[in-house]
Amino acid sequence: MDVDHGFYRQVDVHDHAHYIVAFFVLVIGTVGVTGNALVMYAFFCNKKLRTPPNFFIMNLAVSDFLMAITQSPIFFVNSLYKGWIFGETGCKIYAFCGALFGITSMINLLAISVDRYIVITKPLQAIRWTSTRRTCLIIALVWMYSLAWSLAPLLGWSSYIPEGLMTSCTWDYVTSTLANKSYTLMLCCFVFFIPLGIISYCYLCMFLAIRQASRDVEKLGSQVRKSALIQQQSIKTEWKLAKIAFVVIIVFVLSWSPYACVTLIAWAGYGSVLNPYSKAVPAVIAKASAIYNPFIYAIIHSKYRDTLAEKVPCLHFLAQPPRRDCISVSHSESSLRDSVLSRQSSVSKTKFHRVSSMSTTDTQVWSDVELDPIDQSMRSSYSLTALGDKECPSVTKQTKEMRNQSQEQVRLPSQSKVH
Numbered sequence: 396m397d398v399d400h401g402f403y404r405q406v407d408v409h410d411h412a413h414y415i416v417a418f419f420v421l422v423i424g425t426v427g428v429t430g431n432a433l434v435m436y437a438f439f440c441n442k443k444l445r446t447p448p449n450f451f452i453m454n455l456a457v458s459d460f461l462m463a464i465t466q467s468p469i470f471f472v473n474s475l476y477k478g479w480i481f482g483e484t485g486c487k488i489y490a491f492c493g494a495l496f497g498i499t500s501m502i503n504l505l506a507i508s509v510d511r512y513i514v515i516t517k518p519l520q521a522i523r524w525t526s527t528r529r530t531c532l533i534i535a536l537v538w539m540y541s542l543a544w545s546l547a548p549l550l551g552w553s554s555y556i557p558e559g560l561m562t563s564c565t566w567d568y569v570t571s572t573l574a575n576k577s578y579t580l581m582l583c584c585f586v587f588f589i590p591l592g593i594i595s596y597c598y599l600c601m602f603l604a605i606r607q608a609s610r611d612v613e614k615l616g617s618q619v620r621k622s623a624l625i626q627q628q629s630i631k632t633e634w635k636l637a638k639i640a641f642v643v644i645i646v647f648v649l650s651w652s653p654y655a656c657v658t659l660i661a662w663a664g665y666g667s668v669l670n671p672y673s674k675a676v677p678a679v680i681a682k683a684s685a686i687y688n689p690f691i692y693a694i695i696h697s698k699y700r701d702t703l704a705e706k707v708p709c710l711h712f713l714a715q716p717p718r719r720d721c722i723s724v725s726h727s728e729s730s731l732r733d734s735v736l737s738r739q740s741s742v743s744k745t746k747f748h749r750v751s752s753m754s755t756t757d758t759q760v761w762s763d764v765e766l767d768p769i770d771q772s773m774r775s776s777y778s779l780t781a782l783g784d785k786e787c788p789s790v791t792k793q794t795k796e797m798r799n800q801s802q803e804q805v806r807l808p809s810q811s812k813v814h
Contacts, residue, residue, distance in 0.1 A: 424467025
């Protein structure tokens with residue numbers, strides 16, 4: 396291979412090592428591009444998925460899609476040629492794109508964690524926090540922060556060079572210079588370890604808040620417990636998206652941890668113990684972080700599955716089986732509880748019908764799609780459908796007993812008018 400000012404370094408590895416790497420890179424690129432494209436398509440087709448919290452998930456899909464489409468094809472071709480063939484400029488552009496989209500994914504996960512932390516632990520502040528404009532502003536800041544770290548090696552703080560088997564490029568963490576060592580240390584701290592510490596703190600606080608809310612409900616009396624259960628169900632709805640984000644974060648950290656360890660080993664002055672394979676394998680694992688999220692959504696996010704099953708014919712197997720029995724019982728329980736609410740508040744018959752219709756409409760709202768905090772609390776006060784869904788097997792008897800009681804209560808206003 397041509398050597399130009401030390402930019403290219405020939406490595407002595409077997410040809411089959413390049414072909415094995417090429418195979419995995421091809422799989423990663425194909426799955427990453429296709430999977431993240433499906434995520435973007437699902438959120439584009441379904442308006443109910445386009446909520447401010449889900450904007451972060453959409454932004455993560457965009458960054459992962461761009462990571463896969465800019466890295467995998469070039470990596471694959473270089474592996475077939477067993478070396479870097481796109482020149483120094485191509486190497487810098489390739490490494491810049493990899494750094495930009497990789498850092499964007501990590502900081503975007505940090506933004507998701509902070510957003511869930513505020514919504515769950517500080518609901519009053521979340522009323523001002525959760526808005527489309529504020530969410531878009533945060534996403535723009537995420538990209539600007541990532542862009543600053545990605546541009547630094549192009550402006551003289553470290554540099555971009557081929558790595559591993561000389562078939563991909565990254566910043567120079569091997570050469571022991573002040574610029575390279577300082578950039579490596581600052582990048583690992585402000586892009587990986589500090590965000591990871593903040594994410595861990597946010598999820599610890601969220602877990603403690605959920606556990607405390609459950610304990611408070613157990614201590615309350617029977618009359619107050621119904622209202623508290625509604626509030627607890629609202630928190631659990633927010634917790635659903637937090638759990639999805641938590642799985643995504645764990646997988647992302649596990650993907651990038653080997654690469655972070657390799658860079659820190661070289662930073663500490665032990666780069667000589669790293670062979671081309673120990674540098675190439677962590678790089679491939681890190682680039683594979685772009686393929687996991689679509690599978691996580693398909694497993695956990697039921698409405699994402701339903702949307703893909705409806706819009707993509709070959710994915711119809713993702714649709715959830717219908718639960719007609721539970722739905723009918725849930726509707727009955729919801730209407731009966733509304734009649735009790737109408738009796739306790741002494742509302743008119745017309746207003747009673749209005750409340751019942753609101754409850755029926757509320758049963759059509761997806762449980763794992765984020766609602767506006769104010770709107771969610773208002774709707775929850777009129778409906779316990781989500782609770783009924785969980786108790787479908789046990790509420791049938793209670794529903795029959797309450798139906799007769801509610802019918803007698805509805806007859807009372809009409810009989811009083813006759814007298």
